[in-house]
Amino acid sequence: MNHDTDIPMFARSRHGTAASTAMELRGQCPSHIVAALDALAMARGLDRNAYVNSVLSAHVQEEVDRASVLVRTLRGNPLLSDGVGGTSE
Numbered sequence: 001m002n003h004d005t006d007i008p009m010f011a012r013s014r015h016g017t018a019a020s021t022a023m024e025l026r027g028q029c030p031s032h033i034v035a036a037l038d039a040l041a042m043a044r045g046l047d048r049n050a051y052v053n054s055v056l057s058a059h060v061q062e063e064v065d066r067a068s069v070l071v072r073t074l075r076g077n078p079l080l081s082d083g084v085g086g087t088s089e
Contacts, residue, residue: 041051
């Protein structure tokens with residue numbers, strides 16, 4: 001597997017290599033959202049980046065949990081892809 005092609009275009013590795021464990025996530029955000037993120041972070045004693053990472057981590061975990069339930073409960077169902085436990089007709 002070529003890890004250089006696994007990096008989405010909107011995320012850059014901190015050191016320019018796919019082997020890094022931390023990557024830079026960049027994008028524009030409305031200033032009122034950034035101000036609210038800063039306030040929420042300060043209220044928790046965190047900096048913006050730490051707060052956003054905790055929010056994104058929780059969101060990703062929720063989505064992975066949801067996907068796991070779908071795969072478990074639809075196993076054998078033709079609507080689920082063969083590669084994740086479905087059946088072909």
